[in-house]
Amino acid sequence: MSHSSIERFKTVTDRNVLALQEAKQAGVKVVGQYCIYSPLEMALAAGAVPVSLCGTKNDSIFSAESILPRSLCPLIKSSFGFALEDSCPYLAASDIVVADTTCDGKKKMFELLAERKPMFMLQLPQIQNAPALEYWKEQYESLMRHFEQLFGVVIGEKELRSAIAKANRFRRALKSVLDLARKKPSPLSGMELMEIAHRASFVPDWDKAAELLEDIAREVGASNESPFSASAPRVLLTGVPVGLGSHKVVKLLEDCGASVVCLDNCSCYKKVRLMIDESADPLTALASRYLDMPCAVMSPNPNRYAYLEELASEFRADAVVDLTWQGCQTYDVESWSVKKFVREKLHLPFLQIVTDYSPADTEQLKVRAEAFLEMLR
Numbered sequence: 007m008s009h010s011s012i013e014r015f016k017t018v019t020d021r022n023v024l025a026l027q028e029a030k031q032a033g034v035k036v037v038g039q040y041c042i043y044s045p046l047e048m049a050l051a052a053g054a055v056p057v058s059l060c061g062t063k064n065d066s067i068f069s070a071e072s073i074l075p076r077s078l079c080p081l082i083k084s085s086f087g088f089a090l091e092d093s094c095p096y097l098a099a100s101d102i103v104v105a106d107t108t109c110d111g112k113k114k115m116f117e118l119l120a121e122r123k124p125m126f127m128l129q130l131p132q133i134q135n136a137p138a139l140e141y142w143k144e145q146y147e148s149l150m151r152h153f154e155q156l157f158g159v160v161i162g163e164k165e166l167r168s169a170i171a172k173a174n175r176f177r178r179a180l181k182s183v184l185d186l187a188r189k190k191p192s193p194l195s196g197m198e199l200m201e202i203a204h205r206a207s208f209v210p211d212w213d214k215a216a217e218l219l220e221d222i223a224r225e226v227g228a229s230n231e232s233p234f235s236a237s238a239p240r241v242l243l244t245g246v247p248v249g250l251g252s253h254k255v256v257k258l259l260e261d262c263g264a265s266v267v268c269l270d271n272c273s274c275y276k277k278v279r280l281m282i283d284e285s286a287d288p289l290t291a292l293a294s295r296y297l298d299m300p301c302a303v304m305s306p307n308p309n310r311y312a313y314l315e316e317l318a319s320e321f322r323a324d325a326v327v328d329l330t331w332q333g334c335q336t337y338d339v340e341s342w343s344v345k346k347f348v349r350e351k352l353h354l355p356f357l358q359i360v361t362d363y364s365p366a367d368t369e370q371l372k373v374r375a376e377a378f379l380e381m382l383r
């Protein structure tokens with residue numbers, strides 16, 4: 007199925023690296039960011055372009071294993087491998103990298119990365135309460151001062167408000183595309199939802215990205231076509247981030263007949279939950295909304311369950327699949343509570359898949375996915 011707005015989006019985003027290099031040549035600064043807790047509005051307010059850096063490719067893992075333990079999560083190894091090989095154009099273009107103390111593996115990898123790239127570490131609290139918010143706001147203030155010094159700019163309320171408005175427009179546009187999958191049957195496959203969210207996070211011109219996404223929402227929203235039959239089991243995929251290159255499980259589920267209607271992770275739907283209150287004090291609004299994000303590094307992590315309940319109902323999910331990268335202790339341990347919640351509170355079937363980026367276990371996973379989906383039919 008082809009939509010001209012999606013083709014146009016792909017043509018423009020195929021040029022993401024080139025467009026970033028052109029912007030750099032014109033003097034624009036680039037801020038590389040890893041986790042969802044790094045406020046992209048701060049980079050926008052400093053007149054810089056924020057780009058996403060989390061590694062989603064298997065190719066760079068081999069190099070990373072010359073330094074990092076093989077048992078580490080593939081996302082961390084992939085990210086670090088890109089730095090060792092100097093093979094990621096977005097990392098190469100970054101004037102500074104902003105990272106957060108999320109999981110143990112990631113923050114220790116960042117210490118090694120700091121030997122190769124200028125970095126700013128945000129010390130992320132692991133609880134979501136009032137003292138943590140005050141502390142987090144101070145972290146954002148330090149980041150703001152650092153950008154001011156580094157880029158020779160002044161970031162005031164006006165700059166922050168305009169950055170918030172720009173990022174909110176982008177999120178609204180991305181949300182309007184991701185929400186198309188609420189329709190039964192979904193007009194977009196999970197692979198398409200994942201690819202659109204992935205490509206959109208590398209467009210250097212945020213207004214352009216929003217425009218392209220708005221066009222997709224309009225065109226696809228008006229069409230009655232779907233790649234699925236109405237009886238295809240609708241899967242809500244939760245857990246670790248997934249992007250182009252680490253999409254094995256999304257593809258596998260759909261190859262086995264499921265329709266992945268929502269990807270509840272920080273590379274997809276969590277992004278559009280970051281809508282910032284435009285009328286509040288900008289720094290407080292940013293700190294409080296970002297701190298609320300339900301990554302498994304939070305302890306406890308109540309928002310994950312609240313969001314899961316909302317998403318399962320809004321996307322009319324028939325089942326929940328929890329994806330965990332091998333070596334990821336936080337998501338792996340949390341999976342037990344998520345399973346209990348999904349089965350006992352949402353009354354939905356649940357499956358946890360633990361894997362990495364390599365294709366080695368594809369056949370084995372396929373057998374499990376087929377048996378799970380068969381049970382739903």
Ligand code: SF4
Pocket residue numbers: 040041042043060108109112246247272301302303
């Ligand atoms: S799941 Fe958490 S630690 Fe992992 S990339 Fe997302 S925000 Fe970072």
Ligand code: SF4
Pocket residue numbers: 079080081082108109110111112246247303331333334335336337
């Ligand atoms: S998937 Fe788990 S181990 Fe990997 S970066 Fe995210 S929280 Fe850390």
